[in-house]
Amino acid sequence: MKKTFKLEGLDCANCAAKIEHGVKALDGVSSATVNFMTTKMVIEGDDTKFEEIEKAAMAIAKRIEPDVVIKKA
Numbered sequence: 001m002k003k004t005f006k007l008e009g010l011d012c013a014n015c016a017a018k019i020e021h022g023v024k025a026l027d028g029v030s031s032a033t034v035n036f037m038t039t040k041m042v043i044e045g046d047d048t049k050f051e052e053i054e055k056a057a058m059a060i061a062k063r064i065e066p067d068v069v070i071k072k073a
């Protein structure tokens with residue numbers, strides 16, 4: 001499964017890289033990218049674990065960039 005999210009309020013390229021690194025390390029994630037310029041996060045992963053992956057990715061993004069608003073694109 002592949003989903004795209006909009007990270008509104010992402011204002012730090014280093015934070016985008018940290019979020020990407022953290023999401024890539026999650027169990028079941030086959031690929032993850034966070035594009036600072038478009039403020040989009042694309043996650044591709046195991047269909048059976050995707051709900052858990054999505055929750056964990058949102059938690060990582062909030063921890064690194066607390067003011068970011070995550071929306072499904």
